[in-house]
Each structure stands twice: as structure tokens, then as C-alpha cells.
Amino acid sequence: MRQTHQRLLILENLKEREDHPSARALYEELRKEMPTLSRTTVYNTLSTLGKAGVVSCVNMPGQETRYECADARHCHFLCSSCGRLTDLEFSCGHVPQINMDGYVVQEVVGCFKGIFRDCAEEGSGPSG
Amino acid sequence: MRQTHQRLLILENLKEREDHPSARALYEELRKEMPTLSRTTVYNTLSTLGKAGVVSCVNMPGQETRYECADARHCHFLCSSCGRLTDLEFSCGHVPQINMDGYVVQEVVGCFKGIFRDCAEEGSGPSG
DNA sequence: CGATAAATTGTAATAAGTACAATATTGTAC
DNA sequence: GTACAATATTGTACTTATTACAATTTATCG
Numbered sequence: 001m002r003q004t005h006q007r008l009l010i011l012e013n014l015k016e017r018e019d020h021p022s023a024r025a026l027y028e029e030l031r032k033e034m035p036t037l038s039r040t041t042v043y044n045t046l047s048t049l050g051k052a053g054v055v056s057c058v059n060m061p062g063q064e065t066r067y068e069c070a071d072a073r074h075c076h077f078l079c080s081s082c083g084r085l086t087d088l089e090f091s092c093g094h095v096p097q098i099n100m101d102g103y104v105v106q107e108v109v110g111c112f113k114g115i116f117r118d119c120a121e122e123g124s125g126p127s128g
Numbered sequence: 129m130r131q132t133h134q135r136l137l138i139l140e141n142l143k144e145r146e147d148h149p150s151a152r153a154l155y156e157e158l159r160k161e162m163p164t165l166s167r168t169t170v171y172n173t174l175s176t177l178g179k180a181g182v183v184s185c186v187n188m189p190g191q192e193t194r195y196e197c198a199d200a201r202h203c204h205f206l207c208s209s210c211g212r213l214t215d216l217e218f219s220c221g222h223v224p225q226i227n228m229d230g231y232v233v234q235e236v237v238g239c240f241k242g243i244f245r246d247c248a249e250e251g252s253g254p255s256g
Numbered sequence: 257c258g259a260t261a262a263a264t265t266g267t268a269a270t271a272a273g274t275a276c277a278a279t280a281t282t283g284t285a286c
Numbered sequence: 287g288t289a290c291a292a293t294a295t296t297g298t299a300c301t302t303a304t305t306a307c308a309a310t311t312t313a314t315c316g
Binding site: 002005022023024040 | 272274275
Binding site: 041048 | 295297
């Protein structure tokens with residue numbers, strides 16, 4: 001894989017931040033540093049880095065796909081009030097067990113949806 | 129909530145099948161029985177039933193949102209070869225524990241991606 | 257049955273993501 | 287350093303899931 005300015009920029013940015021940005025968010029942010037950057041490149045790069053196992057993504061209903069650097073397996077928590085997506089320290093522990101059956105697991109997408117206590121106390125909840 | 133033909137039809141169909149259809153798939157299927165059914169109604173109904181806690185949905189990268197009747201908490205397995213989405217009997221066991229911290233969990237979205245042994249043996253994998 | 261509030265419908269819009277062809281850049285051989 | 291081939295980037299156009307909205311229809315209650 002070639003080392004291009006765009007790829008380095010995207011990967012560096014993804015390493016620095018912990019807010020699991022979407023492709024759009026990355027594009028908006030990085031355009032400030034590299035105005036010629038194209039949306040397509042962001043998607044391509046995330047896809048390439050994803051296939052290379054360097055980047056992984058999180059998908060939740062009604063949300064854009066959000067990306068992070070792939071490291072140890074962990075789960076995610078999405079706050080339905082503020083939209084922040086954070087890492088949870090543990091990983092789902094059932095993976096080895098389900099390899100027994102009729103399928104082979106390649107990837108674990110564990111995600112928890114709820115609301116931060118802060119958010120719950122501030123407003124009166126996500127929909128009110 | 130009003131009891132309409134459309135809602136009953138959608139809910140009944142969702143109860144019968146176990147393939148976790150997408151809104152589009154439901155629409156295509158149910159149009160045979162009710163040709164006047166509109167796409168918007170399918171989306172509206174799934175959203176309404178979702179808010180009522182009757183229906184839940186599963187989201188995986190690069191996939192349409194797929195729906196099922198909400199029952200006991202469980203995880204899902206998506207086969208990257210044939211696209212089938214099946215229920216896994218267990219649920220992620222960490223939910224009570226993470227209620228301790230700074231957030232309240234409302235929903236668990238546990239999903240495992242991989243390949244059915246059948247699919248793996250038949251072809252030479254999803255991309256070949 | 258008639259009123260009213262809610263649901264359905266179809267069209268149009270939004271927006272995430274992809275395809276593609278032209279241009280530019282990278283890594284390598286010399 | 288220069289030339290070359292392979293790969294990456296760019297921008298536009300397209301696809302497609304989902305949402306917005308206004309007009310029409312239907313469910314429910316008296």
C-alpha cells in the first residue's frame with residue numbers, strides 16, 4: 001500500500017481523536033488542513049484501511065458509519081441524547097464459544113445504546 | 129395507537145418470518161398482498177412500532193437496516209457470504225455491570241459478523 | 257352516521273455512499 | 287535526477303435508503 005499524504009492525514013487524525021468520526025466529519029475537519037481533499041478519497045481510504053485491518057467502523061441505526069483505529073476488541077456506547085460514541089473497556093466474551101457451532105466469527109460488533117447520566121440529568125431525556 | 133390494516137400486516141409478517149427483513153424487503157413482499165401499500169407507511173410503521181418497543185432493528189456496515197420483533201435480548205450473526213442474519217441464543221452479559229458507570233443502557237446491539245460453515249465450504253469464501 | 261384526530265399515500269427532497277474516467281502522485285529502475 | 291508503470295486522488299454524476307410534507311383516507315368515539 002502506498003503512503004500518500006491523504007492516507008497519513010486521515011490515519012493520524014483518526015489516531016488522535018476518540019470521538020469515532022464519520023466519513024463526513026473527517027472530510028469536514030481535514031479539508032481545513034488539505035483543501036484539495038476529496039470526499040471520495042476519504043471513503044476510499046477508510047475502505048482501504050479497513051480491509052487492511054488498520055481501521056474499523058461502527059454502525060448504529062439512523063447513524064452514519066463511524067470509524068476508529070482498530071485495536072483490541074471492545075464494545076461501544078452510543079448516547080442517544082448527545083450522539084457521542086465512546087469505547088467500552090470490555091469485549092463481548094462469547095466469541096470462542098460460538099465458533100463451535102455452524103459459523104465462523106470474523107468480526108464482533110458489540111454496541112450499547114443508551115444515555116449518559118449527564119445528558120439524562122441536564123435535559124429530560126433524548127426525546128423530550 | 130390505532131389498529132390499521134397496514135400495521136397489522138407488517139407486524140404479522142414480521143412475526144412469521146425470521147430473516148430480519150429490511151424495510152424495502154417488507155415493502156416488496158407485502159405489496160403482493162396489499163398493492164396500495166406505500167413505502168413511507170412501511171418506514172413510518174417500523175418507526176412507530178420501534179418507539180413502542182414492539183419492533184427492534186439491526187444495523188451493520190454497508191447493510192440496510194433490518195427489523196425483527198423485539199423479544200428477549202439476544203445477539204445477531206450476519207453471514208458475509210449469503211447475507212443471512214440470524215439470532216444468537218445468548219445475550220451479551222455485561223449490561224448490568226455497565227449500568228454502574230456514567231451511563232444508562234437502554235438497548236444492546238450485539239452483532240457478530242462472519243461466515244456460515246456451509247457457505248465457507250460451498251464457495252471459496254465471500255469475495256472469491 | 258358524522259366529526260375528528262391520526263394514518264396512509266405519493267411525490268419530492270435529503271444525504272450517505274459508490275462508480276468512473278481524467279489527472280496526479282508514488283515507488284522503482286536506470 | 288528522470289522516465290515509467292502502477293496506483294491514488296479528484297470531481298462529477300449516479301444510486302439508493304430514508305425523510306418531509308401536504309392531500310386524502312381511515313379508525314375510533316359519540
